[in-house]
Amino acid sequence: MGNGCSRVRVEIVAVGSELLLGQIPDTNSQWLGEQLAAHGLTSHFHQHVGDNLERMVLAFRTALARSDAVIVCGGLGPTQDDITRAAIAEVMNVTLVRDDSIVEEIRAMFASRGRTMPDNNLLQADVPVGANIIAQTRGTAPGLICPIGQKVLYAVPGVPYEMSDMFERAILPDLLIRQRARGERAVITSRVLRTWGSSESALAEALADRFSELEQGGRVTIAFLASGIEGIKVRLTARGDDRAMAQSLLDDEEGVVRALIAERLGDVIFGVDDETMEDAIASRLRARGLTLAVAESLTGGLIASRLVNVAGASAWFRGGVVSYASQVKFDVLHVPEGPVVSSEAATAMAVGVRALMASDVSVSVTGVAGPESQDGHAPGTVFVGLDLEGETSFVQLRLPGDRPRVRAYSAISALDALRRALDRHGDPAPVP
Amino acid sequence: MGNGCSRVRVEIVAVGSELLLGQIPDTNSQWLGEQLAAHGLTSHFHQHVGDNLERMVLAFRTALARSDAVIVCGGLGPTQDDITRAAIAEVMNVTLVRDDSIVEEIRAMFASRGRTMPDNNLLQADVPVGANIIAQTRGTAPGLICPIGQKVLYAVPGVPYEMSDMFERAILPDLLIRQRARGERAVITSRVLRTWGSSESALAEALADRFSELEQGGRVTIAFLASGIEGIKVRLTARGDDRAMAQSLLDDEEGVVRALIAERLGDVIFGVDDETMEDAIASRLRARGLTLAVAESLTGGLIASRLVNVAGASAWFRGGVVSYASQVKFDVLHVPEGPVVSSEAATAMAVGVRALMASDVSVSVTGVAGPESQDGHAPGTVFVGLDLEGETSFVQLRLPGDRPRVRAYSAISALDALRRALDRHGDPAPVP
Numbered sequence: 001m002g003n004g005c006s007r008v009r010v011e012i013v014a015v016g017s018e019l020l021l022g023q024i025p026d027t028n029s030q031w032l033g034e035q036l037a038a039h040g041l042t043s044h045f046h047q048h049v050g051d052n053l054e055r056m057v058l059a060f061r062t063a064l065a066r067s068d069a070v071i072v073c074g075g076l077g078p079t080q081d082d083i084t085r086a087a088i089a090e091v092m093n094v095t096l097v098r099d100d101s102i103v104e105e106i107r108a109m110f111a112s113r114g115r116t117m118p119d120n121n122l123l124q125a126d127v128p129v130g131a132n133i134i135a136q137t138r139g140t141a142p143g144l145i146c147p148i149g150q151k152v153l154y155a156v157p158g159v160p161y162e163m164s165d166m167f168e169r170a171i172l173p174d175l176l177i178r179q180r181a182r183g184e185r186a187v188i189t190s191r192v193l194r195t196w197g198s199s200e201s202a203l204a205e206a207l208a209d210r211f212s213e214l215e216q217g218g219r220v221t222i223a224f225l226a227s228g229i230e231g232i233k234v235r236l237t238a239r240g241d242d243r244a245m246a247q248s249l250l251d252d253e254e255g256v257v258r259a260l261i262a263e264r265l266g267d268v269i270f271g272v273d274d275e276t277m278e279d280a281i282a283s284r285l286r287a288r289g290l291t292l293a294v295a296e297s298l299t300g301g302l303i304a305s306r307l308v309n310v311a312g313a314s315a316w317f318r319g320g321v322v323s324y325a326s327q328v329k330f331d332v333l334h335v336p337e338g339p340v341v342s343s344e345a346a347t348a349m350a351v352g353v354r355a356l357m358a359s360d361v362s363v364s365v366t367g368v369a370g371p372e373s374q375d376g377h378a379p380g381t382v383f384v385g386l387d388l389e390g391e392t393s394f395v396q397l398r399l400p401g402d403r404p405r406v407r408a409y410s411a412i413s414a415l416d417a418l419r420r421a422l423d424r425h426g427d428p429a430p431v432p
Numbered sequence: 433m434g435n436g437c438s439r440v441r442v443e444i445v446a447v448g449s450e451l452l453l454g455q456i457p458d459t460n461s462q463w464l465g466e467q468l469a470a471h472g473l474t475s476h477f478h479q480h481v482g483d484n485l486e487r488m489v490l491a492f493r494t495a496l497a498r499s500d501a502v503i504v505c506g507g508l509g510p511t512q513d514d515i516t517r518a519a520i521a522e523v524m525n526v527t528l529v530r531d532d533s534i535v536e537e538i539r540a541m542f543a544s545r546g547r548t549m550p551d552n553n554l555l556q557a558d559v560p561v562g563a564n565i566i567a568q569t570r571g572t573a574p575g576l577i578c579p580i581g582q583k584v585l586y587a588v589p590g591v592p593y594e595m596s597d598m599f600e601r602a603i604l605p606d607l608l609i610r611q612r613a614r615g616e617r618a619v620i621t622s623r624v625l626r627t628w629g630s631s632e633s634a635l636a637e638a639l640a641d642r643f644s645e646l647e648q649g650g651r652v653t654i655a656f657l658a659s660g661i662e663g664i665k666v667r668l669t670a671r672g673d674d675r676a677m678a679q680s681l682l683d684d685e686e687g688v689v690r691a692l693i694a695e696r697l698g699d700v701i702f703g704v705d706d707e708t709m710e711d712a713i714a715s716r717l718r719a720r721g722l723t724l725a726v727a728e729s730l731t732g733g734l735i736a737s738r739l740v741n742v743a744g745a746s747a748w749f750r751g752g753v754v755s756y757a758s759q760v761k762f763d764v765l766h767v768p769e770g771p772v773v774s775s776e777a778a779t780a781m782a783v784g785v786r787a788l789m790a791s792d793v794s795v796s797v798t799g800v801a802g803p804e805s806q807d808g809h810a811p812g813t814v815f816v817g818l819d820l821e822g823e824t825s826f827v828q829l830r831l832p833g834d835r836p837r838v839r840a841y842s843a844i845s846a847l848d849a850l851r852r853a854l855d856r857h858g859d860p861a862p863v864p
Contacts (some may be wrong), residue, residue: 018657020475021622023667025457029480031456043452044487048461048478051655055476063493076635079656080643113830118633138833153649159658161837183797225455294754300740301733304754308732309836319760322736322752324745328789332751357760404741 006182006288007042008175013059015074015084017050019052028073028163035167039174040188040239051075056087063432064151066089069175071076071167076141078120084155085126088146091153094129098122102133106140134170138162138363145158145174151389152178189246190237191226194271195261196416200224200232206233206264210256220253227418229408230276234261270419278306284422290389292418293357294320295333295364297340297350298382303365318357323349329366332356339375341366343394346385354387361388361425363418365410370404380406386415387423439474440607443499445491447506447516449482458555460505460595467599472620472671473607483507488519491728492585496523500583506590507545510552516587521560523585528558534565536574566602568595577606586609618671621678621712623686626703627693627861628663628848632656635664638696642688652685662708666693702851709847710738716854717748717793719860722821724850725789726752727765727781727796729772730814734843735797750789755781761798764788771807773798775826778817786819793820793857795850797842801835811835814842816849820857827847 011227019026029046034116037045039121045066049059050269056075063070075084089096093212102125110117124141126132134143143166144155152174156166195203203224204211219240225233240246261269263270270280294303304320307313321332329335333352335345349364363386370379382397395417444461449457449790461478468475477498481491488507495502507516521528534557542549556573559565566575566588575598576587584606588598627635636643639654645803651672657665668685672678693701702712717724725734736752739745753764761767767777781796795818802811814829827849831841 018653018667020463020465020478022462022464023657024622025459025462027457030451030454030457033452035454037453045491046452046478046480050476052476058498059470059477063751066490077656077658079636081655113832115631116632118637120633120636130699159660161660161833196665223455296733298740299737300745301728301736301752301754304728304733304756305731305737308730308756308839311835312730314756317756319756319764320733320754322733322740322754324736324740324749324751325789328751331790332788356764357757358763403743407740416565 005185006184007040007065008069008179008182008184010041010043010069010071010175011063012043012046013063013070013072014046014048014158015051015056015072017046017052017081019048020050023236028158028160031160031164032071032073032167034174035172038188039172039176040184040186051083052082053083053087053090056083057090060087060091060153064148064153068151069117069178069385070153071171072153072155073163076124076143076155076157078118078124078140082123085123085128085144085210088131088144088153088155089128092128092130092146092148097129099125099127099133102127102142105136105142109136109140134166136162136166137169138165138331140329143170184417185241187241187243187246188237188239189243189250190235191250192273193236193254193257193261193269194231194235194273194275195234195265196231196270196277196412198232198265202265203232203261204233206260207257210260220249222238222253222257229405229412231270231412250396267420267423270416276306276309276313277412277419278310280419281307281415281422282310282313282316284426288361288422289387290360290422291316291318293318293353293359293362295362295385296322297319297324297329297349297364297366298369299365299407299411299414300324302407303363303414306411306415318359321353321356341368341375341377341381341383343383343385343396346383346394347387347392348385350385350387351392361418361422362386363414365414366399367406367410369406369410371403379403382406382410382413384410384417386418386421388421391425393421438611438616439472439618440501440614440616441499441613442468442473442475442501442503442607443495444475444478445495445502445504446480446590447483447488448477448480449484449513451480452482460590460592464503464505464598464599467604468607469622471604471608471621472616472618473611483513483515485519486622488516492519492523496520496580496583496585501610502583502585504585504587504755505595508556508575508589510550510556510572510588514555515565517555517558517560517576520576520585520587521565524560524562524578524580526561529559529561530554531559531565532702534559534574538570541568541572552750566598568594569601570597575602579604593607617673619673619675619678620669620671621675621682621689622667622669623682624657624705625666625668625686625689625693625701626663626707626711627666627697627700628702628844629700630697632658632662632664634652634697635666635693638693639666639689642692652681654685654689661837661844663844665700699852699855702848708738708741709844710742710852712851713739713847713854714742714745714748716851716858720854720858722792722854723748725750725785725791725794727785727794727799727817728752728754729756729761729781729796731797731839731843731846732756732838735795735846736845738847750791753785753788771774773800773807773809773813773815775815775828778815778826779819779824780817782817782819783824793850793854794818795846797846799829799831799838799842801838801842803835814836814838815846816842816846816852818850820853823857825853
């Protein structure tokens, strides 16, 4: 393993009785695990512990005994339940001292929302002596960096949005400094190719030969991550002696993998890393200077809400109609009266919304979410309508799953159909 | 602590490097935590550990030192990675012996699927000396019940479908026998009150006196769960000698807590347990026989997509317009040309969509998601418009967070405004 031994071992301790009782999923440990791995840091253990002082102290001590750094998530709130600060003070064998500058910051945050700070929030300004503060930018509780001998314990709020901000801003940089101080130079990078429209086993077959070429424990690895309604991700990971080497290994591998997938499965890769299907739509519309409108039945606004998540959507997104009741399809979108789950209805919805919203292109969805059949179609039957500057078409789909899954699959499938149609639409005429 | 001390403390250890790397969520620990709580068993710690013999042994020993029973999930498969059996043998200080009857069962299971058993699967027939078998009914790996002094370690496959079957069939009955042997009879139940519109600290203050009345380690406890964009949950938990007593304690406590919250914070409780804000809207519309339409700007379809998630939404939901571009507001919803982030625009959107969709009531949202200001309003400024059978009103909000949060908060805030308006609208005229 060579360099492996010098890597900083990070243990995650998620605090909260609700985790032990199974009332909420622990998404924080999963997210942190992913981030640590992506940065070449290693994690051998995670723990969950409830809101109990004695057991928190035991969990923190256990973690410090077997790891080099501990990230504690949760228990920094303003209520009597929130005793992470007290548990850390006990582990550090110090007292808690109220920090006046934090008090003022919390007071100012409440004031900016036109509210008075409740006295409870004063607890959030208590800091174990010797700990450093991670300033809060999104909530009220600051995070903590607590040196304990050569080791370190970080504490962050359990709210994912506050946790991730503090991790990226303060904890990750600190961990990377500790890692470099140990002489660890290997850089691990990964890249995710996002696919829609093929199964995990079809992708595995397409890449089977490549899998056997890549030696076990070598510098490059390939893995699949099934991401439910967001398709299958193919993750390429490379370990280089420096960043440039890791990047170059990744670039080469991406070329090999893309060629194999394109040859066997066609145009199923829609994005890289964090690029979503709606990002893929946005870049195509922007490049061609086209505007978009959507008409949704069973998806009920899901497609529109995905599109407005893209920064700068107002440049190309006009809007949409959620025609849930059939009468709304007839009256607002001028769909001919008749069965509303059909290719004709889908196309008419696309034409209708494009006219209503005065957009260049449009996409529509109508179908059966289930559990009952409709218009003689089984649940999962979905029609996508497209109108690209007057050129209409439709795609018929047969989607698996219960109501929420059919609806979510319909939304991404419709966007994928639009992506492929835009690529065909935008193709230059072939030279004869 | 009374009965608390006699409860069997169960620790869950989920095995698998993919959990540490964040490649898959740990749904097993959550499910098991819920099951244990529902049966009056207690869990103080969970751990994740990777597929490494030394670290698995350490994790199992740590768990056995601080808990009475340990459930190990995962690492029972047929590959070189699957070393849970070996780690248990080391903890028990015994050897592994191949069990011929298990070999025959696995061979028969492959034969029944028309396949030959690969040699790898022989590993699954290895059993630590002194362990009992949990017969497999859904896969190939049997589970294990390993007595260790007065304590016990169970091992089950990580496949949720096999794990849950073995838990219900063998582990839960064994745990309940152990619990009864300690004289423990308690049944624990909990109920969640879901609130929107007050902060965690305001709720904590409203309930502060009640907190101090409830003795530590008593039969009833109150806790808060911040659920991000779904508001704050107040969880009431009761421990009774039987189910009827636990339910009755919960009913009484719910009455006390509801009265305190109503007195201090008003009508902030919108649901119980799994009831969502859209469920609260649905039940009010159904009770009054009213239909609904929505007009959305910055929320971009989020409100509509939440509403269609409710089973039977077609009975009361007509549809919606996502008027993202200003021109769509003017042309489709007949909003007077001018600033589109204003109370006038919000009200006009509600009136416009109610007319377009021929619904009884409507709700609209317009505002600034950010990061830039618009029409002289800072990001987070949101106007909700309402039209209840011709009676129009608006609510102005100031919401925190970045774009996605402002948008998500806007959606639930708009639904909450509609909930409150429907309650006022539906109030019988006061008797003079």
